[in-house]
Amino acid sequence: MRIGIPRAFLYYHYFALWRVFFTDLGCEVVVSPPTGRSILERGLTAAEDESCLPVKVAYGHVVALAGKVDYVFLPYMKSVEAKRYLCPKIIGLPDMIAHNLSGLPPLLRPEVNAYAGPDGAERAYLAVGAQLGFPRERCREAYRCGAAAQQEFRRLVEEGFLPEEAYARLEGREVALPAAPRGAIAVIGHSYLSCDSFVTMDLVGRLREAGYRVLISDSLPAAEVDRQAERLSKDMFWSFGRRLMSAGFHFGTRDDVRGVILLTAFSCGADSMVEPFIVHAAAGKPFLNLTVDEHSGEAGLVTRLEAFLDMIERRWSA
Ligand code: SF4
Known part of the structure; x- marks a missing residue:
């Protein structure tokens, strides 16, 4: 099964978890290419005019995955910590895309809602695993491995690596921080x-x-x-x-x-x-x-x- 992940929005925050979760389940993870002129143009054509630039870019990345994957992973990221929410445009993106675009692979849209309780995030991954037909215990184990990768990602970003650099390191590629003589x-x-x-x-x-x-x-x-x-x-x-x-x-x-x-x-x-x-x-x-x-x-x-x-x-x- 090929799972498409748009290189946009929460990709820069949670891809470490997503990659390990899906690959542990035996899926192939396909990330849309880095943003470029053609992705931006596709996003501008597809998105509502009044959207902010990151929403338009996200549209372009979803369109770029069409025809290349079996599913596109586009979770409803409502809340990632207790008593707080994400921006309504991030929350609403999966619905906006589902209603505005046609010809896409099926969207996987679990609700990630840490506001609803400490296991709000885990439940989302168990739900998406069940939707793909995997046994609950296997999904739970994949989620645990993903959560550990996410912790390591956070450590690298706090050390000064950019998200893409941290992902490269998590995949075993050598990336060093550049010299910074000026502060x-x-x-x-x-x-x-x-x-x-x-x-x-x-x-x-x-x-x-x-x-x-x-x-x-x-x-x-x-x-x-x-x-x-x-x-x-x-x-x-x-x-x-x-x-x-x-x-x-x-x-x-x-x-x-x-x-x-x-x-x-x-x-x-x-x-x-x-x-x-x-x-x-x-x-x-x-x-x-x-x-x-x-x-x-x-x-x-x-x-x-x-x-x-x-x-x-x-x-x-x-
Ligand atoms: S916070 Fe919301 S409106 Fe602002 S750039 Fe992000 S998605 Fe767009």
Whole structure:
């Protein structure tokens, strides 16, 4: 059985678990190719105009799997921790795709809902395994192995590897962190945006090439996210927005962080709420606010990035 996984959205967070779960069950996992012009074009044609860029990109990745797999795995990721939810566009994506697109392989759409209880995630994988005809105990064992791989993935990301680099290491490929003689720059943004080198015009690669270590918001351990979130007078119920805000508080005050980049998607309602907090938290450090959409051009990014790096040079050499 060939299970297709779109290289979009929660792929950047949970692929370690998904890959091990399905391969342990004896399935072949097929990931859509890295985002490129044709995937983006297909997404733009298929998705609703008012969607944010990551939704359009996700559409393109699902379309890219059509005809190549027996199923597409597109879980309803409602909640990944107690008392918090993900963005409604992430939750609604499987329904939007099922209703808007035709000619796709059958979608596997289990509900991952940690809000409903501590075993909310495991139940989703047992359900999808049952749908594919595997015995419950075998699914449970595959899920346990997947959860262990997920823990190892988290450890690698906290060490500084990007999600794709961590996946490569989990598959036994050699990946080393590049030298960073100029210090660290924090890139605060959702990994499905900051780690997609096509939509960001290789922002992370350019920073690394300039000699900086890149710290993404997902490299923050969960305990630090919780600790920083205590600064808010009211807890935030969006898991990802809460993480971005905590990353702003954390990196905004860390001495080894030379500058902060806030990366958002045009028309993202959730990020427009957290943005002022992050701008405030990073006050005093060189700061670059980048918003991307499907019309963003490379020349604009390069000019702004160069100005930002110049600002850092002047600040820290003064
Ligand atoms: S958080 Fe923003 S960028 Fe992410 S899916 Fe929701 S609207 Fe889109």
